[in-house]
Structures are given as C-alpha cells and as structure tokens.
Amino acid sequence: MAVTPTSAELDRLRIEVPSWAYGNSGTRFRVFGTPGTPRDPFEKVADAAQVHAHTGLAPTVALHIPWDLVDDWGALRRHAEDLGVALGTINSNTFQDDDYKLGSLTHVEPRIRRKAIDHHLQCIDVMRQTGSRDLKVWLADGTNYPGQDSIRERQDRLAESLAEIYAALDDDHRMVLEYKFFEPAFYHTDIPDWGTSYVHCAALGEQAKVVLDTGHHAPGTNIEFIVAQLLRLGKLGAFDFNSRFYADDDLMVGAADPFQLFRIVVELIAGGGYGDPDVQLVLDQCHNIEAKVPGQIRSVLNVQEAVAKALSLDTAALDAARRAGDVLLANEVLMDAYATDVRPLLAEHRASKGLPEDPMRAFLASGYLERIAEERQGGVQAGWGA
Ligand code: PSV
Ligand code: MN
Numbered sequence: 001m002a003v004t005p006t007s008a009e010l011d012r013l014r015i016e017v018p019s020w021a022y023g024n025s026g027t028r029f030r031v032f033g034t035p036g037t038p039r040d041p042f043e044k045v046a047d048a049a050q051v052h053a054h055t056g057l058a059p060t061v062a063l064h065i066p067w068d069l070v071d072d073w074g075a076l077r078r079h080a081e082d083l084g085v086a087l088g089t090i091n092s093n094t095f096q097d098d099d100y101k102l103g104s105l106t107h108v109e110p111r112i113r114r115k116a117i118d119h120h121l122q123c124i125d126v127m128r129q130t131g132s133r134d135l136k137v138w139l140a141d142g143t144n145y146p147g148q149d150s151i152r153e154r155q156d157r158l159a160e161s162l163a164e165i166y167a168a169l170d171d172d173h174r175m176v177l178e179y180k181f182f183e184p185a186f187y188h189t190d191i192p193d194w195g196t197s198y199v200h201c202a203a204l205g206e207q208a209k210v211v212l213d214t215g216h217h218a219p220g221t222n223i224e225f226i227v228a229q230l231l232r233l234g235k236l237g238a239f240d241f242n243s244r245f246y247a248d249d250d251l252m253v254g255a256a257d258p259f260q261l262f263r264i265v266v267e268l269i270a271g272g273g274y275g276d277p278d279v280q281l282v283l284d285q286c287h288n289i290e291a292k293v294p295g296q297i298r299s300v301l302n303v304q305e306a307v308a309k310a311l312s313l314d315t316a317a318l319d320a321a322r323r324a325g326d327v328l329l330a331n332e333v334l335m336d337a338y339a340t341d342v343r344p345l346l347a348e349h350r351a352s353k354g355l356p357e358d359p360m361r362a363f364l365a366s367g368y369l370e371r372i373a374e375e376r377q378g379g380v381q382a383g384w385g386a
C-alpha cells in the first residue's frame with residue numbers, strides 16, 4: 001500500500017553537518033583519539049566535504065565559535081567552496097569559561113551578561129564573513145539547587161539579553177534558539193523546553209525560531225507532536241538530529257530509534273517543513289568510538305532512509321482511513337510506509353545523480369581515511385575541554 005517517492009521529492013533533502021563531529025570527542029571518562037583527526041577548521045571542512053561528495057546530501061557545515069575561529073574567514077569560505085560545500089550555521093559558545101559558571105545571558109552580574117552578549121555580537125560579525133544565515137544559541141544556563149537564583153528574574157534577564165542580540169542581526173539573518181531540559185544544570189535550565197524557546201522567539205520577532213534537538217527531551221516525550229505544533233506556529237527553525245538511549249547521548253541519528261525518526265519526518269512532511277530551507281536539518285553528534293567521517297555518512301544516510309520511508313506514505317489512503325475513523329487501517333497504512341525497504345530505490349536514485357550507490361563502501365574504498373591518518377599528526381579534541 002506504500003507509494004514510490006519521486007526523484008524530485010528525494011532531491012529536496014539537505015542536511016547540515018557539524019564541524020565538531022570530526023574532532024575527537026568522548027565522555028568525562030575518556031576521550032579516545034582517532035587517527036587522522038583534523039588539526040584545524042580547514043581540515044574539519046575537508047572531512048565534511050567528503051560526506052557531501054559521497055552522498056550528495058550534506059552541502060553545508062556548521063561552525064562553532066570559538067572552536068573554529070580562524071584569522072581569515074574568506075580563506076575558510078573559499079576552501080569550503082573549492083571542496084563543493086558552504087559554511088553554515090554559526091554556533092555560539094558560552095559554556096566553557098569560568099565566568100559563565102552561574103550563567104551567561106541570564107547571569108545576575110551585568111558584566112558577565114555583557115561579555116556573553118558581546119560574544120554573540122562577535123558571532124554575528126563572523127556570519128557576515130562566512131555568509132551564514134543562522135546564529136544558533138544554546139545556553140548551558142540554569143541552576144543546580146532550589147533557591148540558588150530567581151527563576152523569574154533569570155527569564156527577564158534572558159529576554160533582555162536576547163533582544164540585544166536579535167537587534168544586531170542583519171535582515172537576512174536568523175536567530176535559532178535551542179532548548180534542553182537538563183545538563184549541565186540539573187535543577188532547572190533557563191530554556192528547558194520548546195514552549196520556553198517559543199515564548200522568547202515570539203517576543204523577539206519573525207527572525208527568531210526554535211531549534212529542536214532530538215536528544216534534549218525527557219524519555220517518552222512525543223517529539224513528533226512538538227514538530228507538528230512548531231510547524232503549525234511557523235516557528236520551527238532547525239533540527240539538531242542525533243539519537244539517545246539515556247540522556248543527551250549524541251549518538252548517530254536513527255541508530256537508537258529509527259521508528260521515532262520516521263515519525264518525526266512524517267510530521268515534518270505533513271506540516272510542509274520538508275525541503276523548506278527555513279527548516280534547517282542539522283546533525284549534532286559526537287563520534288566517541290566510531291570513525292568520524294563514516295559515522296557522519298551513516299547518519300545522513302539514516303536520515304535519507306527515514307525521509308524515503310516517510311515519502312512512501314500513502315497519504316490519500318491514510319486520510320481516507322482517518323476520515324472513516326478506521327484506527328487499525330490508519331495505523332496499517334503508516335506502518336506499511338515504515339516497513340518499505342527503500343534501499344534499492346535510494347541506490348538507483350544515487351546512481352542517477354552520478355553518486356555511488358553505496359556511499360559508505362565507496363568512501364571506505366577511496367583511501368581517504370588512510371591518507372589523513374598518514375598526513376595528519378596531533379589532531380585536536382572536538383572543542384570539549386580543548
Ligand atoms: C549541548 O547539549 C549541545 O549538544 C547542544 O545540543 C548544542 O547544540 C551543541 O552542544 C553544540 O553547542
Ligand atoms: Mn544541539
């Protein structure tokens with residue numbers, strides 16, 4: 001009962017990859033090194049370009065400031081373009097500085113808020129040079145103990161700080177505001193959920209949108225509901241894709257729960273967000289034990305499979321079943337799409353675009369990993385603790 005997605009429909013998929021996925025990462029127990037780890041942002045972009053070259057799905061690379069600071073943004077931009085990709089979202093960072101121990105944009109001290117706001121203004125300046133549209137704000141702000149600070153006053157300070165940053169955006173820029181229900185703060189976080197992010201974005205204006213990171217919810221949360229609601233409100237600006245078993249695990253998207261990913265994409269399509277450049281799909285992952293470029297290739301292919309399955313949904317049959325109140329049939333139509341083996345179709349689709357039918361095998365056979373292991377000595381950690 002499934003339908004076959006068209007080539008044009010499949011072609012609308014674009015996934016941004018994060019520069020930090022190519023650096024070494026780990027847990028607080030250990031960071032394992034990987035041979036060939038990039039030593040600078042240029043090498044991270046080169047690795048990201050491999051993902052796009054083999055999949056045709058990942059044309060932009062998100063950067064993190066200050067992890068990816070360079071002297072010459074024009075040179076990094078040209079380097080990316082020469083390799084067939086572009087620089088994408090600029091992520092701010094107010095979580096690795098002692099000054100931010102008790103907060104950044106929400107901090108009780110004006111001096112610290114000023115510093116955090118200025119950092120975001122610096123990021124906006126970087127965006128002008130990289131040609132980036134989106135400033136992504138994720139804050140580690142929050143408290144660990146009841147009574148530690150005023151939840152209400154922190155919201156007011158947050159609103160004020162965000163307004164100053166928002167006012168500095170160019171007309172073609174956006175601010176995308178991420179929420180997370182815990183960690184590193186454990187009692188409360190200042191933007192714990194989509195509702196809080198939405199409230200701030202709505203107050204800021206049209207250029208502010210919510211970021212939904214799939215790993216930032218309590219277990220059991222119905223994420224596709226949030227997708228449907230934010231699309232309905234015109235406020236879903238971006239996804240950070242990854243998957244989790246327990247907390248914010250940042251594992252490969254589609255690895256822990258491919259059915260959840262499918263359900264999310266079904267709502268994305270139903271709400272008109274699929275293929276809409278205003279709903280940016282981004283990976284936010286770390287590859288602690290697996291090779292990084294193949295990990296990214298697997299991830300974008302997992303998203304592509306979920307999209308192809310969701311595009312296989314017979315929406316007319318689903319609609320008819322829903323109107324008839326036929327619960328079992330509606331569920332069956334949905335599950336038919338999920339059960340469709342889209343791999344042959346996707347292999348054919350890739351071949352028609354001059355891409356390898358099996359991007360993973362093609363990349364592994366290319367010799368790239370061996371070459372970077374030989375050429376790059378002393379790669380750095382992906383920012384965490386660096
Ligand atoms: C921390 O939870 C985090 O994973 C957020 O999801 C950000 O998007 C990311 O780090 C990069 O700053
Ligand atoms: Mn994220």
Ligand code: MN
Pocket residue numbers: 213215216248284
């Ligand atoms: Mn996260």
